[in-house]
Amino acid sequence: MAINRTGPNMNAIAAALGVSAATVSNALSGKGRVSPELVEKVRAKAAELGYVPSLAARALRTGRTGVLGLVLPDIANPLFPQIAQAIENAASNAGYGVLIADSRGDIAMQTEAIARLLERGVDGMVIVPRRGTRIADVGCPVAVIDTPSTPGNTVAADHWGGGVQMGRHLAALGHRKVLLIGTNTSSNVQNDRIGGLKAGLGAGIECETLWIEKVEAAAGEGCPLGLAEKAADGFTAFAAVSDLSALRALTELQRAGIGVPEMVSVTGFDDLIWSPVVTPALTTIRMDMATIADLAVAALNRVISQDGEAEPAASGNVASETDRVPMQLIVRQSTGAPNSHALQPSNKPTAGELKS
Amino acid sequence: MAINRTGPNMNAIAAALGVSAATVSNALSGKGRVSPELVEKVRAKAAELGYVPSLAARALRTGRTGVLGLVLPDIANPLFPQIAQAIENAASNAGYGVLIADSRGDIAMQTEAIARLLERGVDGMVIVPRRGTRIADVGCPVAVIDTPSTPGNTVAADHWGGGVQMGRHLAALGHRKVLLIGTNTSSNVQNDRIGGLKAGLGAGIECETLWIEKVEAAAGEGCPLGLAEKAADGFTAFAAVSDLSALRALTELQRAGIGVPEMVSVTGFDDLIWSPVVTPALTTIRMDMATIADLAVAALNRVISQDGEAEPAASGNVASETDRVPMQLIVRQSTGAPNSHALQPSNKPTAGELKS
DNA sequence: ACGCCTTGCTTAAACGTTTAAGCAAGATAC
DNA sequence: GTATCTTGCTTAAACGTTTAAGCAAGGCGT
Structure with a gap:
C-alpha cells in the first residue's frame, strides 16, 4: 500500500481519452508535441480522476528522486x-x-x-x-x-561581518574592556565571529577571549564561568558568539547581582527562540x-x-x-552604556522598574 | 544522475555468476528457494561489485518506499x-x-x-x-x-504524571502558594501538565494559573509577566509547563532582584538545551x-x-x-525550600557565592 | 517402476513513468 | 504536382526490482 495504491495512472487517463500514455505524459509535462486542445483535455481528465504521478516510477525512469x-x-x-x-x-x-x-x-x-x-x-x-x-x-x-x-x-x-557590527555597537556604547565568549576553539564559525568582533571593536579596546570548553574541561560541564570576577576586573561587556552562551552569561551575572544592562552588557549570536523573551531581552545578531x-x-x-x-x-x-549573506544586528535590552559604578553590585532595580 | 548512476544492478551480478536476476533477488532477500552455496556466492559477488539496490525500483515494484x-x-x-x-x-x-x-x-x-x-x-x-x-x-x-x-x-x-511528580516535589519542599505558568490554553499537553501539577500539589496548596498568551494579548509579545508582584503576593514557587516559560520567569525574577532558589523556586518542563547551563540550573521534567x-x-x-x-x-x-511513557524529574538548582524573607528583595548572593 | 513431492533454478510479467523513434496526414515550397 | 517540412500522435523500449508460475532433476514412498 502506501504509494498510490488505488490511484489512477497515466494509462487510465489515456484510456479514458482514447489516446496513448505517451501523449498523456507529453501533455502533462509540456515536452513533446501535443495539440493545445488535447493538452487541455488531458489536464481536465487528470484533475477529474484525481491523478497523482508516481514519484517512484518517475525516479526509476529519470534517475531523479526529487x-x-x-x-x-x-x-x-x-x-x-x-x-x-x-x-x-x-x-x-x-x-x-x-x-x-x-x-x-x-x-x-x-x-x-x-x-x-x-x-x-x-x-x-x-x-x-x-x-x-x-x-x-x-x-x-x-x-x-x-x-x-x-x-x-x-x-x-557573513559571520565575520556580523561580529564587526556587534563590535561597533559595543564600541559606540562606550565599552572599553570586553570579554569575548566562545565555546569551541575548533569552530570556524565561532572563530570568524570572534575575529569580526575584535575588528569591529577596534584597536583601542581591550579584549580577552574565554573558551567555555576549556573552562569546562577543568571544572566540569555546566560549571560557572567566573564572570562576576571578570566584571570586578573591569570588563563591562560580555560578547558571546552564541545566544546559548550569552544566556549562560546573563543568568550567571544576574545571579551574582550584577545588573544587565545598567552595569554590564551581554550580547549573543543567532537570535534563538528565547532571546526576545528573557529579561532583559538579548541584543544579538540574526542570520538570514x-x-x-x-x-x-x-x-x-x-x-x-x-x-x-x-x-x-x-x-x-x-x-x-x-x-x-549579511547578518542583522538586533538591539534589545541587554546592551547599554557601561556604568562606572559597575564594580560593586548594588542598586538593584526594584520590581516596579520592570515595566519600563 | 544522482540515484545509482553507474552502480551495478542485479543483472550485473546475475551475468557475472551465470544465473538469472530473479535468483539473485531471491538470494539476497532470502525469500525464494536458493541453495545455500549460491546464496553465499551471490552475497560475495554483490559485495565485490559494490552492489547497491535501487530503492526507486523496489518502491515501484512493491509500493513501499521505506x-x-x-x-x-x-x-x-x-x-x-x-x-x-x-x-x-x-x-x-x-x-x-x-x-x-x-x-x-x-x-x-x-x-x-x-x-x-x-x-x-x-x-x-x-x-x-x-x-x-x-x-x-x-x-x-x-x-x-x-x-x-x-x-x-x-x-x-505521561504529561499528567510528570506534572504530578513536579507537584509533589514542590509540595515536599514546603511550598504552599504556587503559580502555574502556561502559554496556550488550547494545548492538550499543557493542560495535562497543569492538571498533573495541581494533583501532585494536593488539596492544601493554593494555586493560580497564569496564561502567557492572555498576558501578551493585552501587553504585547515578550512583555513582562509581572512575576515580582506575584512573589510579593506570597507565591513562592513558579511552575512553568515549558522550559521556555520557566526561563522567562527565571530571568524576570532575577532581574527584579528576587533570588532563585533561596527566595522562590522555578521549574520547567522538557529539559531543553539551556536548562542545565543557566544559573541556577533549572529543575525540570524530561520526556523519554x-x-x-x-x-x-x-x-x-x-x-x-x-x-x-x-x-x-x-x-x-x-x-x-x-x-x-513515564517522564523523569530532574532536580537541579532552581528549586529549594521557600524562604520567609522572600517578600522583600534583599540579601543578594555575592559574586563569591557563585562557585558553590 | 511409476507417480508425486521437493529442490533449485529460469522465464516472464508487472510496477508507472519517460523518451527516442516512427509514421501518417496536412501544410508549404518550388 | 511532386518533394520536403511540420504537426500530432503512436509504438516500443527502458529504468531495476519483485514475484508468480513453470520446469527439469532427483529423492521418496508404494
Whole structure:
C-alpha cells in the first residue's frame, strides 16, 4: 500500500481519452508535441480522476528522486530548527522533499549518514558540517553551509561581518574592556565571529577571549564561568558568539547581582527562540537563514538540472561561488552604556522598574 | 544522475555468476528457494561489485518506499530537535528514511504538508499535531505524538504524571502558594501538565494559573509577566509547563532582584538545551523521547508490514494502544525550600557565592 | 517402476513513468 | 504536382526490482 495504491495512472487517463500514455505524459509535462486542445483535455481528465504521478516510477525512469538530503552535525543544536525550517521551505518551493540525517555529533556517523542518504538516491544534499571537518567528494551535488572562510564552500552567513557590527555597537556604547565568549576553539564559525568582533571593536579596546570548553574541561560541564570576577576586573561587556552562551552569561551575572544592562552588557549570536523573551531581552545578531537556504537549494537545483547535459564536475561541490549573506544586528535590552559604578553590585532595580 | 548512476544492478551480478536476476533477488532477500552455496556466492559477488539496490525500483515494484514522514506543527519549536533526532534514530534503526514537513504553525499548511508527504509515497507518518487540531484519516498509517488524554492517539509522554511528580516535589519542599505558568490554553499537553501539577500539589496548596498568551494579548509579545508582584503576593514557587516559560520567569525574577532558589523556586518542563547551563540550573521534567520514538516507529512498522495481508483498518490510525511513557524529574538548582524573607528583595548572593 | 513431492533454478510479467523513434496526414515550397 | 517540412500522435523500449508460475532433476514412498 502506501504509494498510490488505488490511484489512477497515466494509462487510465489515456484510456479514458482514447489516446496513448505517451501523449498523456507529453501533455502533462509540456515536452513533446501535443495539440493545445488535447493538452487541455488531458489536464481536465487528470484533475477529474484525481491523478497523482508516481514519484517512484518517475525516479526509476529519470534517475531523479526529487529529494534533497539534509545532513546536520547534531540535531540537538539549538540553531537547527531555524536551518531545517528554512531548508525545508526552500526545498519545498523548488519541488523537492527533504530527507534528514543526523550525525549525532559523531564524525564517523557523519560519513555514514551521508552514505545512507546516497543509498536512498537523493539528488543532492545540504551539509552543515561538524565543526572542524571538511566534506570530501560525496558522489552527488553538495551545498555546504558553514562560513565563508572555509575554502570550497558555497553559502554562508557573513559571520565575520556580523561580529564587526556587534563590535561597533559595543564600541559606540562606550565599552572599553570586553570579554569575548566562545565555546569551541575548533569552530570556524565561532572563530570568524570572534575575529569580526575584535575588528569591529577596534584597536583601542581591550579584549580577552574565554573558551567555555576549556573552562569546562577543568571544572566540569555546566560549571560557572567566573564572570562576576571578570566584571570586578573591569570588563563591562560580555560578547558571546552564541545566544546559548550569552544566556549562560546573563543568568550567571544576574545571579551574582550584577545588573544587565545598567552595569554590564551581554550580547549573543543567532537570535534563538528565547532571546526576545528573557529579561532583559538579548541584543544579538540574526542570520538570514531564509536567504541562505534559498541560495543553497538554488545552487543545488542548478547543478542537478544541468547535470545531464554537460557534466563539467559532475559530482563535485556545487560551484565555487562562495555566497556571503549579511547578518542583522538586533538591539534589545541587554546592551547599554557601561556604568562606572559597575564594580560593586548594588542598586538593584526594584520590581516596579520592570515595566519600563 | 544522482540515484545509482553507474552502480551495478542485479543483472550485473546475475551475468557475472551465470544465473538469472530473479535468483539473485531471491538470494539476497532470502525469500525464494536458493541453495545455500549460491546464496553465499551471490552475497560475495554483490559485495565485490559494490552492489547497491535501487530503492526507486523496489518502491515501484512493491509500493513501499521505506520512507516515513515527520510532520511537525512548527519546526521552530525548541522541543523539535529532540523529537526529530529521536524519530530519525528510531526510523533509521528500523530501516526507514525520514522526510520532514513543516506546517509552520499554520493549520491549513498542516493538511498541505501531509498531502505533500503522501504524494511522495511515504509508507507512514509520525505527526505531532498543532495544538488543538485532530488528525483525520490521512490515507496511510499514522502515529500521533501528543498526549494520552487526546482520544485515538498512539504514543505520548505521561504529561499528567510528570506534572504530578513536579507537584509533589514542590509540595515536599514546603511550598504552599504556587503559580502555574502556561502559554496556550488550547494545548492538550499543557493542560495535562497543569492538571498533573495541581494533583501532585494536593488539596492544601493554593494555586493560580497564569496564561502567557492572555498576558501578551493585552501587553504585547515578550512583555513582562509581572512575576515580582506575584512573589510579593506570597507565591513562592513558579511552575512553568515549558522550559521556555520557566526561563522567562527565571530571568524576570532575577532581574527584579528576587533570588532563585533561596527566595522562590522555578521549574520547567522538557529539559531543553539551556536548562542545565543557566544559573541556577533549572529543575525540570524530561520526556523519554527515545522510547516514544521507538514506540511510534514500531507501531507504524507493524501496520505497514501487516498491511498487505489482513487490511483490518488499512489506512486508519495506528492501533489504539495508547502508550503512556513515564517522564523523569530532574532536580537541579532552581528549586529549594521557600524562604520567609522572600517578600522583600534583599540579601543578594555575592559574586563569591557563585562557585558553590 | 511409476507417480508425486521437493529442490533449485529460469522465464516472464508487472510496477508507472519517460523518451527516442516512427509514421501518417496536412501544410508549404518550388 | 511532386518533394520536403511540420504537426500530432503512436509504438516500443527502458529504468531495476519483485514475484508468480513453470520446469527439469532427483529423492521418496508404494
